[in-house]
């Protein structure tokens with residue numbers, strides 16, 4: 001078995017792992033990124049779409065935002081649609097001119113992979129971490145099953161950027177980390193279609209038949225979602241049914257028809273909230289979905305992952321380069337304050353926009369919240385600040 005030594009081992013080549021690897025490399029900290037999936041799989045995985053104002057600025061400062069600035073769609077508002085009427089939330093007017101950028105997560109991942117390739121730092125695909133030992137020692141080790149065989153890597157620190165249910169959390173003694181979870185009574189059926197979006201801005205819809213979201217990736221690519229029952233499967237949703245349901249739920253008295261076209265990607269994602277605390281055990285740190293999951297209604301998942309890494313990278317540099325552990329010691333508490341804020345906002349958006357299947361009192365309360373957002377400027381301003389920049393305040 002091959003043995004390798006580095007300063008930081010990063011498990012997972014999603015936005016968190018790849019960005020952390022890049023930030024550490026820029027500071028001269030040796031690191032290895034390990035990804036169990038193939039390069040092709042990681043690049044085609046369609047997920048998040050909205051980048052917050054502060055996060056977009058950070059990606060640009062980190063030197064990985066050029067294509068995002070060139071190709072990303074800058075949006076100054078979103079629409080909230082219910083009772084057949086559309087209400088625009090003028091995000092930028094409500095929040096000092098700040099805007100969101102619509103740019104697919106797989107494009108962010110592509111930019112991060114390309115920059116890592118440009119300086120030839122270690123990035124191993126098809127390489128699954130199967131074990132982590134010695135997290136309370138000075139040099140923990142990870143065991144990797146890679147195409148070239150088994151490998152052990154010894155490091156100063158291990159960072160779990162391995163998403164939910166990853167090996168990193170499983171390596172911590174049972175009972176040390178708490179897992180807070182909420183499961184919502186619906187899932188999202190998401191499609192990517194080769195169809196020009198029939199809207200300039202995102203449309204969030206609450207309809208008696210369920211939730212719908214109209215998003216996009218480019219002037220020719222639409223990204224659309226339907227709230228469905230949690231036990232739904234894709235084979236119950238042929239293309240015709242998807243388009244018909246989207247049309248019904250998005251309809252207003254003057255709606256432009258939904259732009260239809262070939263569906264090139266589809267999937268069903270469960271709606272849940274998870275927080276794992278603390279986000280550290282000895283020489284193991286957690287970042288991104290490994291530590292928290294939010295329902296995507298608030299468009300916070302990827303933004304939170306980047307915000308964790310923005311805090312973790314300088315903490316690791318200070319500790320490895322100068323022995324200063326203070327930032328590492330405060331990393332979990334500082335991150336969890338932001339994570340719980342994102343959980344609150346994502347839950348607020350999810351409950352407000354998804355009719356509850358059985359609880360009509362809950363539905364009455366949620367409709368009142370929705371009407372308040374479109375009738376009260378302070379309520380709209382609060383939503384704008386959380387939607388546009390929660391992860392950076």
Ligand code: FAS
Pocket residue numbers: 011012013014015016017034035036037042046047048049050105127128129130161162163164166167267268269287288289290296298299300301302303305
């Ligand atoms: P990721 O899950 O992106 O990356 C973790 C990586 O670790 C994966 O590539 C995995 O293969 C790898 N890994 C796991 N175990 C490993 C092991 N043992 N060894 C090596 N590698 C390992 N967010 C939104 O804002 N909007 C959305 O619409 C949205 N849709 C989503 C749909 C789905 C199906 C999922 C799962 C998430 C979605 N999210 C969405 C959230 C998503 O964008 C995450 O927040 C984001 O991917 C977080 O990035 P990472 O923390 O890097 O985790």
Ligand code: PHB
Pocket residue numbers: 047048049050202213215216223296297298299
């Ligand atoms: C997306 O474009 O994929 C998207 C946008 C907003 C959300 C979730 C997903 O809240």
